[in-house]
Amino acid sequence: xxxxxxxxxxxxxxxxxxxxxxxxxxxxxxxxxxxxxxxxxxxxxxxxxxxxxxxxxxxxxxxxxxxxxxxxxxxxxxxxxxxxxxxxxxxxxxxxxxxxxxxxxxxxxxxxxxxxxxxxxxxxxxxxxxxxxxxxxxxxxxxxxxxxxxxxxxxxxxxxxxxxxxxxxxxxxxxxxxxxxxxxxxxxxxxxxxxxxxxxxxxxxxxxxxxxxxxxxxxxxxxxxxxxxxxxxxxxxxxxxxxxxxxxxxxxxxxxxxxxxxxxxxxxxxxxxxxxxxxxxxxxxxxxxxxxxxx
Amino acid sequence: xxxxxxxxxxxxxxxxxxxxxxxxxxxxxxxxxxxxxxxxxxxxxxxxxxxxxxxxxxxxxxxxxxxxxxxxxxxxxxxxxxxxxxxxxxxxxxxxxxxxxxxxxxxxxxxxxxxxxxxxxxxxxxxxxxxxxxxxxxxxxxxxxxxxxxxxxxxxxxxxxxxxxxxxxxxxxxxxxxxxxxxxxxxxxxxxxxxxxxxxxxxxxxxxxxxxxxxxxxxxxxxxxxxxxxxxxxxxxxxxxxxxxxxxxxxxxxxxxxxxx
Numbered sequence: 018x019x020x021x022x023x024x025x026x027x028x029x030x031x032x033x034x035x036x037x038x039x040x041x042x043x044x045x046x047x048x049x050x051x052x053x054x055x056x057x058x059x060x061x062x063x064x065x066x067x068x069x070x071x072x073x074x075x076x077x078x079x080x081x082x083x084x085x086x087x088x089x090x091x092x093x094x095x096x097x098x099x100x101x102x103x104x105x106x107x108x109x110x111x112x113x114x115x116x117x118x119x120x121x122x123x124x125x126x127x128x129x130x131x132x133x134x135x136x137x138x139x140x141x142x143x144x145x146x147x148x149x150x151x152x153x154x155x156x157x158x159x160x161x162x163x164x165x166x167x168x169x170x171x172x173x174x175x176x177x178x179x180x181x182x183x184x185x186x187x188x189x190x191x192x193x194x195x196x197x198x199x200x201x202x203x204x205x206x207x208x209x210x211x212x213x214x215x216x217x218x219x220x221x222x223x224x225x226x227x228x229x230x231x232x233x234x235x236x237x238x239x240x241x242x243x244x245x246x247x248x249x250x251x252x253x254x255x256x257x258x259x260x261x262x263x264x265x266x267x268x269x270x271x272x273x274x275x276x277x278x279x280x281x282x283x284x285x286x287x288x289x290x291x292x293x294x295x296x297x298x299x300x301x302x303x304x305x306x307x308x309x310x311x312x
Numbered sequence: 313x314x315x316x317x318x319x320x321x322x323x324x325x326x327x328x329x330x331x332x333x334x335x336x337x338x339x340x341x342x343x344x345x346x347x348x349x350x351x352x353x354x355x356x357x358x359x360x361x362x363x364x365x366x367x368x369x370x371x372x373x374x375x376x377x378x379x380x381x382x383x384x385x386x387x388x389x390x391x392x393x394x395x396x397x398x399x400x401x402x403x404x405x406x407x408x409x410x411x412x413x414x415x416x417x418x419x420x421x422x423x424x425x426x427x428x429x430x431x432x433x434x435x436x437x438x439x440x441x442x443x444x445x446x447x448x449x450x451x452x453x454x455x456x457x458x459x460x461x462x463x464x465x466x467x468x469x470x471x472x473x474x475x476x477x478x479x480x481x482x483x484x485x486x487x488x489x490x491x492x493x494x495x496x497x498x499x500x501x502x503x504x505x506x507x508x509x510x511x512x513x514x515x516x517x518x519x520x521x522x523x524x525x526x527x528x529x530x531x532x533x534x535x536x537x538x539x540x541x542x543x544x545x546x547x548x549x550x551x552x553x554x555x556x557x558x559x560x561x562x563x564x565x566x567x568x569x570x571x572x573x
Contacts, residue, residue: 189441195433196442203429206391207443208417208490 024282030161032278038167038236040274041174042229044267046251047258048178049225051266052185054255055198056218059109059120065248066128067223070097071230072239073135076146086149086235093231094224101223105216128245135241143238170232177228178267185263194218253296259309269307342405344369344525345390345421345494349399351549352389359385361549362399367494372516372526374536377546378572383529384426386546387496390527391423392416403494418446422492426499426529428483432472436463439471440486447491451522456485459515477508484515488524495519498529513539533571545570 046068053061061067074093078084084092104127112119148166155164185191197204197211205211230244237243251270258269273292281288299307343366350363363386367373375383389397392413401408401416408416422443431439440456440463457464460481466474474482480500487495497516501509509532516526516539530536536543537560545553547570555563 192434192438192442196431199431199433200429202393202413203425204442206393206413206417206423207487208414208446209444210414 022283027161029282032282033275034161034163034167034171034278035281036275036278037171037271038274039277040271041171042233042247042270043251043254043274044178044270045174045225045229045232046247047255047266047270048181048263049222049229050251050255051258051260051263052181052225053219053222054260055263056194056215057105057109057113057120058117059112059124060117060252061219061222062121062125062248063104063128063131064124064222064226064251065244065246066131067097067101067226067244068230068233068247069135069241069244070100070131071227072146072234072237072243073139073230073241074227075231075234076144076239079146086231089231090228094228097227097230098220098224102216102220104223105219109219110212110216132241132245139241141241143240146234146239148235166235170236173232174229177225178270181225182263182267250292253292255306257292257296257299257306259306262306262308265306265308343367343402344371344404345527346402347386347390347400348402350386350389350397350401351399352385352394352397354385354394359394359549360389360397363389363546363549363551365544365551365554367525367527369493369525370520370523371542372520372528372540374528374530374540374543375546376530376533376536376543376567376571379531381546382549383546384498385549387423387425387498387527387529390416390496391421393423417443417490417492420447420492421494421496422487422490423496424483424487424498424500426502428479430471430474430479430482432470434471435467436469436471436474436482437467439482440467440489443486443490445490447493449493450491451488453489456488459518460485477504477511480504480508480512481515484512488519493523493525495524495526496529497526499531500528501530501532501535509535533567543567 046064050061050064053059053064071093074096075086075089078089078092079086108123108127109120112123152166152169155162156168157163185194193204193209193214197209197214201211204214233243254269254273255266257273258265273295276295277288277291280291287294303309345367347366348364350360351358352360360382363382365373365375375386377383385394388394390401392408392411392415397409399409403416403419403421406419408419408421411419431442434442440453462478463482463485466478471482472479484495484497484500500512500516504512513535516528519526520539528536528540537557540557542557543555543560544551545555545567553566553570555567560567
């Protein structure tokens, strides 16, 4: 086996792949956070819990109803997204007149409640969710062995991320959304139903988190704490990328996943903190984030 | 400022029949917009105290008054954009005082705000196409580009990269597509070069000939006189007087006292 910078190539590519996988989840989750923050001005602390719900609902559909992974990819974002819509209508929408801090506190409380309920019901040891038969096994790429499911996660995440980017930056619906982010009162005065746009946006962001949860279920064990562990890193990613920037969230998510993977190869001791070190540096140099617009 | 002197009814003496045709509120035609007893609040502060005026179909009416008299607030209150309002806003026979802004827009009223509200995250084309069609019969893009040829060349630019005049044209242009027949224009000439002001004056005259009904808030009295049929004077959140454009010369002293010019 050949070596690069004294590191076995297999190890390097293995960690790069792992970085890309983590980056896929960072990107999907920070994308949802960015979309929600852009329009609602709320930092959705329940995002990790909604990601965890996505994995759990996929597990429940399979275990209780025999609904397979592929259907779960479609159904779970709809189910959890609908849950998000109810939360927005019944709770979050009451807070728009108040300081943003209240939205943060509400969603943080919701996250704790949701996690507690799942922990109470299913424990913390984790539930298995097997890789769908079509994606089992792996492919030898010559320079490394690629497990098929991991390749699929990276591919699916890229498609969803750029699909979302296209939806927001290039379509009429996206133009409504961007305009409402800037000046909701004026968009309402054009005859657009802004409250409904806000509700659907929240549901969409939550649906993205749930989709990430389904993708994650066969890789990580389905566990009530899986979201809480991940979301702290995702918040750092969002801060680095710049709140509310769609492309920023995607590029930063993948980029930081890769940087984290490389750190694990070259200086493993720093791999757990590298993202937070980068966050601190970015905050000092460019407080609005790499892709953020000054407001 | 010469070109903005009144062009209508200024040179010839006013006859009785001229007065009647210049004052559509006397005619039996029902007003398109009828505002009565309109009061509005920003939080605790009571800013409108009973605004009342009518606008007949196809008419151009201005709201004149000093800074802070409540002209912009009146337009926003008609549009439903204030947190609290009472009284009556009837448009096309429908009472809209309890309606949210989007329903008022859907009824066919469109606002071009003083700050223009061009969206920086949207291209010129996206800004232009943003307001949804609310009624049939809006202007086509060809008609709009005929009026504002500059916009056609800048369609892919970022909305806020346009010059002030172009932004003002974009802000007017985007509400002409929607089929709204009632336009509320808030100081469209503010801060613009005289040549652009002239172009906007021609635009308003053209829109009137296309059958649009317009309420215009203006600081530029000469500009107002060049385009409007009637003038309502707003002071401290009330309408205190109405002067037909044809009777402007006779009332010039009174008007100067109102406006403090």
